[in-house]
Amino acid sequence: MTKKNRKVVLKLVSGNSSGNAKGRELVNGTTGQIEDYVFNPSSVAVIGASRDNKKEMSGGWVGRLVQFGYKGEIYPINPDAESILGLKAYPSIVSVPDSIDYAIVSVPARAVPQVVKECINKGIKVIHVYAAGFSETGKETGRALQAELVELVNNSNVRLIGPNCMGVYSAKSGLTFDTRFSKEPGPIGFLSQTGVGGRRLIYLANQRGLRFSKAISYGNAVDLDGPDFLEYFAADPETRFILIYVEGVKDGRRFFSALRQCTQTKPVVMLKGGLSEGGAGAATSHTASLAGSRQVWKTLFRQTGVIHVESLEEAVEQMVAVVNLPHIRGRRVGLVGRGGGIGVLAADMCEAHGLSVPGFMPETREQLARITPAEAGSSVRNPVEIGLGKRGLSEFYSEGIKIVASDPEIDFIITFLNPEDYVHYGIGDWIEQVSGELMEVTKALSKPLIVVFLPGRDRDIFKSIVQIQDKCQEAGIPCFSSLDVAVKTVSKLITYYEFKYGNQAEQDTGK
């Protein structure tokens, strides 16, 4: 337990998280550093580990921690095992001689109160109750068990996550609830009410190259609740962007205020399930949430500056925009692509989503005219069709983007290409060439560039586009596979920045 002494004690004095009855902060206020037992415990006990190593490896918590490379000490607890996956096992939590930061409780619901009691006696700081079978069942026994938990937690200093949840994912410490998640930490803090949906969202985001600082699935929330984690994310320097997936909240006022706190400094994207009557009914049986009306939520999004998304896929693409784009200072887009008809549709789409497609300045048009052959249909207006050479992609492509970026009336650029148009040049080579040009040109640009590659239905083109998206992601260029998605996500991000800077201006005036 040598790592233990780098921890400070969980602060017990009343903090500024006013709605938190116990006033114990997740964030240590004295050191200025965030060191915590929720996301970075030095030791984890797994209560209810299986003696069957194969079973434990395929879906047990000890198996997860071992496979994912948890960096602290692991204490498997099982009364009938001497060792589990090569780790010394203990019959009960109290029989462990060392002190332990964090316990995962994976026993049947009816056994949970006794185990939690033992954890409290042992002086464990944070308990994650994975077990389901509490209030969410809608049954009397479940409700009684949950009430017992509340009682225990309220009369102790322990902090409890759950019950009925997946708990913590923290790449840095090696805690996870799915071994497929990326081991590389990143800038996104993720708060998820639902376990399965949250897991899928992380998985989709990882596939898209997005990385997380911390994620939490918090279930029935008898103690630690959404706003606790939001306040944590707001203060956490490792978290620069926040993603939320909720179906409902208990304390609307506190949730609202925690969101405001987050959006003051960090973009927040929220997927809200149960906005409709049918959806709300389903949410009630899914997570026992009070979903609230669409109107109430729309108002909340507007007043907090939260970016609202409506599907897992949209959430992921929105995060690609949020993570990769800097503060875009206006809504004036320069469109660069091939195909006059597609350009027209792209311009329509931009304006339908609140972006503007202004005419270029005369100097810009002059410069573009020099590199654009006067073919029928081609144009030096905005959208501009850059003349394409024999190799498929003109040597003027990058230059065209640079010229458009130099126009003072343009705030950012969207470029769109359809790889199927270039299949006869060899799709691998073409993709290689284009991605090379994009990486190069981005370095020289003072304005944000957003890239769209249309995927079509060819498996090899699809694969190439996935590769180029990964490359773009590494280079910090948002790369989408539909114009619609590009335009929507960028517009929503700009709305956030308008909210944020409008907000700061108000505060400045208030001083």
Place this chain on the structure above:
Amino acid sequence: MTKKNRKVVLKLVSGNSSGNAKGRELVNGTTGQIEDYVFNPSSVAVIGASRDNKKEMSGGWVGRLVQFGYKGEIYPINPDAESILGLKAYPSIVSVPDSIDYAIVSVPARAVPQVVKECINKGIKVIHVYAAGFSETGKETGRALQAELVELVNNSNVRLIGPNCMGVYSAKSGLTFDTRFSKEPGPIGFLSQTGVGGRRLIYLANQRGLRFSKAISYGNAVDLDGPDFLEYFAADPETRFILIYVEGVKDGRRFFSALRQCTQTKPVVMLKGGLSEGGAGAATSHTASLAGSRQVWKTLFRQTGVIHVESLEEAVEQMVAVVNLPHIRGRRVGLVGRGGGIGVLAADMCEAHGLSVPGFMPETREQLARITPAEAGSSVRNPVEIGLGKRGLSEFYSEGIKIVASDPEIDFIITFLNPEDYVHYGIGDWIEQVSGELMEVTKALSKPLIVVFLPGRDRDIFKSIVQIQDKCQEAGIPCFSSLDVAVKTVSKLITYYEFKYGNQAEQDTGK
């Protein structure tokens, strides 16, 4: 020219297409059959064919006809060639001894009037002027050439397509402007102002398993214009659905009336470029169209019952819904899938797009309860999560769909699955099993079924989904790769049917 005698003479008397100055109908009114020289000519002359066979094969009109298997006679015209691609060539159109139905004019713009004169003298019925360089250039010489064409056509009985367009695609007769198009005819009539965009749309639709009766790219429209083709499609028994891609129209009143004529009997989907200020500007330089305001077009869509789409991709997916779904009699959807959270979002999406997600009848819930294990989170509400067996997909999946379909409060079903959840069962086998079950269950259903498979980013899953989409397409089941697309397209189609039957009810009352 033995095929010639099955044609009737193009009718020259005044028809009911009042805006058509010459009153010559494309449709023969006397036989009741549609036999025409536009889409089914018995012979085609290509004026301006290349002597270079390789060049002709890679992009010439004779090459296209030969490769695509045009069924009539082909007459290559070139003063310096004896034969082109093995076909006897003629120095001029007048030197051909046989009579000819259709001529493709692929010579420079300045030579076009003389060639058209010769075609008229030769008694050709339909001329397609491929050549560009007319009014769309915005230059005086181009405008003068176009005026000359108008003059020639107005003083003759010839019908002219173009100039500056790709002309006709008709799988049945073997006319085409792209050899990659499907040789199999189908139920969609397609009207396209733009050549490149129209070609891409056909290509994307073909890839998605959609087939066309006829398609036309009509360019500057000095004679035959959009409404002529719409009137043709309205009457054409081979055309059951209509797809339109326009940027602007000349005669709004006639266009409106032609659309009304179409939507009385056939669903019409329209992609309209240039709805925004920026888009309209771009459209002007692209096809010299007067684009019209968004408000005017929105009104037109509502008053004609036209289904409006905003991108090529959306147009294709909308056609998948239009072609495969019967008349859906109401907006009440039963949702069957896996993942409670996804179900909540699906229900939200349905209601956001005007569908309703009603509770099931007690009998339905009872039946579902029998096949759904009482797991935490699973539900016999709508959306229903069907319990999944060890093999990944439960034997109860089909049964669940049947039970939901039997509920009198449900009009149709959307089922959604995420193949990535089943990767460990072997994706090929799983897809095979699921598609088999879907084909089987559809036969037994009295209500429409819409399928959604989420694609993720794995190339092999992507490929499998493309395969299952093709299978579904063959079986007449609409299969999408996003819930959002499924819900939007279905809702828009229902709106059309509401328009159509509302309309008929009004007419009935009027009698």
